[in-house]
Amino acid sequence: MVMRSLCLRWLPNFITIGRLVLTPAAIDMIVGDHWRAAFAIFVLAGASDALDGWLAKTFDLRTELGAVLDPVADKALIVSIYATLAIKGVLPAWLALLVISRDVMIVGAVFVSWLLARPMDLRPLPVSKATTAAQLLLAAIVLAGEAFAISLHGVDSLLMAAVAALTVASASVYLWRWVKLMGPDDVGA
Template sequence: MVSRWFAFLPNLITIARLVLTPAIIAMITEARWQAAFLIFLVAGASDALDGWLAKTFNLQSELGAVLDPLADKALLISMYVTLAIMGQAPVWLAILIVSRDALIVGGVSVSWFVSRPIRVRPHIASKITTAVQLLLAALILGGAAYGFRLEALETLLIGSVAALTLASATVYLWVWVQHMRP
């Protein structure tokens, strides 16, 4: 039998990611790029770790199904908005990312409001989008922290994030429309 503490470990890791988000944002706004980068790496790794633990040891929970995407959205939205404000990421990209997440949250909220709740489960398009968004944010932070810019790679990742964000939004909109049809 799995101990109660171990069974809750993926959720604790997810909560830690939520707690780390304001610390990362504070480091960015204070231009403490190395600290922001290192904390971000820990937060990004925690996203992979909590999912791996939950799947490997069959520790999935309803709380985790809600907390994990919430932590991802809090981290990524905060990151891209702050990076855009600090002039490190394109403003249009931050707007696109926020708009996609608002669309998803809005769709889930509407479905609950009209008593047609939709099950919250990440689509593979969303997982890939999140991974590439994390990679781009890490590249931008690493560049600011250590004084280098891999401009060609950054440009490629910006295009990839934009395309994947639009594709993911389209997938979720399609799933939502299918769910809400009479």
Template structure:
């Protein structure tokens, strides 16, 4: 087991803790754990690349940990009434669509290797920044003002753009 994989597993372990903090409205703890998870995500990637510790397991674990954290936080924030449900439905639907497309491709004996598109990377960045904005504003009692609506809009637009890009890619792959 490599050090980057252990760090990624640690990030997975943080997910239920962040959720628990949000549910109990312990916003500072939730924000701190979210920041730690973000730092661990950067750290495991740097260690894997710089010191040749990349592994097949890490290639699977890292995106699972990332999605587990983001999706869990978005669902929980909606459950406690901090972000709108429609945004969570959009974020979760995109991820379900991608996973379903990959599984269907395997089932139909047309395996698909998914690589992130630029719009997908921008989408992930917007999702993380918006979650940090929401958690940070709750943690420190700061009104984010129009940044909240702009962040929400950015997440929605980029999520839809990412969905469209992956769907088009998948449809071309399946038609080939």
């Protein structure tokens, strides 16, 4: 009974680890031009993100590991997919660089704040959630377009603009919070 309870408690983390494992598989499928398999794996990874979050919140299965692992898995999936799609010429390089730069900036800020014993609040902001959702949606639509030879009739361009705007907005908010956190202490105030 205890083992079953422990497995249930860790189920969201196991699902998140599964998403980490799916990331290289999706990249391999893109590199090999197996677009339908890449799309299927990406959709499965995206569904796993929704499922692990729902399980953790609904059944109060949140863990410290999950709080760290989930955003790492999201970033690994998004950064890998955007970089690979840009290398394949399916997404513009500037957009991939923007998405990747934002995530590198956030990880760097978290690391520096941790080194300086001023840890950042890691709860995702609404703009960050919207950014991640838009980035995942764009990747799914681009992969579906490649997988099923669907003409996107400008939808992809509109989504690229939305992803770029949200990515810049999210990066700006995180940068502002980090600069504020790293600012001088109010000593003697």
